[in-house]
Amino acid sequence: MPITTLRGLALLGLREGQEMSLINSNGVEEKILLEKVEYQPEAARREREALGREERTPAPRPILYVVSGGLDRRHGLGSNPTNGFYDPGPPAA
Template sequence: MRHDTCILTTKDFAMLEALYDRYSSTSGKWRALLYRKLDTVNILFRDDVPPNVATLNSRVCFRIDSGDADTRVLSHDRMTLPVGLLLPLTSLRGLALFGLREGQAISIGDDEGQTEHILLERVLYQPEAARMEREAASRATLPASRRAAFRVVSGGLDVSPSSDRRRPFSDGSGDPGPSAA
């Protein structure tokens, strides 16, 4: 696996392809980074994505160069509220963090010629991992809730040892008749 490889769910990959089509007329560092992400991606089903990968709507802690750590939620696009909480994929930093694993870093250049080194320190919350935890918890409680309302008891028929076991009914036909209904 290449060092600059990113990991995306099938849904996240489709979303990046849609962004690539939507912003086909744009140029610059963001589009080049988007192409780089699409070119170096490993696509996994959402159940197979490790919990330390930054996916859409993940809350991540990252550091730019040697600055202070910052925490944001990776979002699809710019939103009006809450200010300062979201980091959209339409921004260079949001796209750079998207698909990285904890401890993985990426260097990007902005449109002014400055290079930033972005390190994904930690994935604090990942929707796919949270869903897997919820499903595991529900499976743990499921058997108790699915207990049968009745029990099957062996030897429920009163058959004496001398009677024919192949014909347990009184007429010997093997058919319980209408009274069984």
Template sequence: MSQDACILTTKDLTILEVMLDRCMGRDDPMAPLLRRKIESALIVFRDDVSEIVATLNSRVRFAVDDGHAQTRVLSHDPMHHPNGLFLPITSPRGLALLGVSEGQSFRLPVNDGSVETLRLEKVLYQPEKTRRERERTAMVEPSGGRRPQLKLIRGAHYGRAHASVAAEPDGYDDPGPSAA
């Protein structure tokens, strides 16, 4: 796998294509990085993505150059609370990590002309993996060992005797418009 190669789910690819369409023009600094990601991507369904690939909403541990490891959640939009927890894919580092596998590095050009290397150390949580595990558990235990989620609440008249209306001798029990 080349250094730029990444693995994207169909959902992640669609989001990147929309981001590229919305780039403000040729001067947008994200446009070349978006093209690079899209062109080098291997596209898979969410059920087929490996658990070691960073997908949208994955919690990842990564290092920039030879710095200390950082842990972030790859998010779609910038989120500020709690501060420092999220890394949006609308930022160069977030976009660089999307689709990268554990142990893989991604060289990212920086504004000052230098290049920084991001290395994905570990995917700590991946929503697709969790979804597969939940579905697998549901297949093994159809009821899931849980009680039903709905509870019947009886009305105020439950158990009371109902007033009966006797039919007229001719079998017709409609009181007519005056009863309304």
């Protein structure tokens, strides 16, 4: 069931045997019971790792680093003009 539906969204975070109540688009209360989880990819991966059947891969390194004010210091854009209006323009976006 896709999580883009109200029922699918209600199932997120539930464990087997847990129940959730929601009000549908017609204003009627529905109770949803999660009877069984057929397959959980993340749990299956952890189980394979525990059994030694799958090697752990290192977490990917981030490809983007945010440096606060990095360009301002390098290019001398850090000071405001004397009239008090500062618009860094498109490069700031």
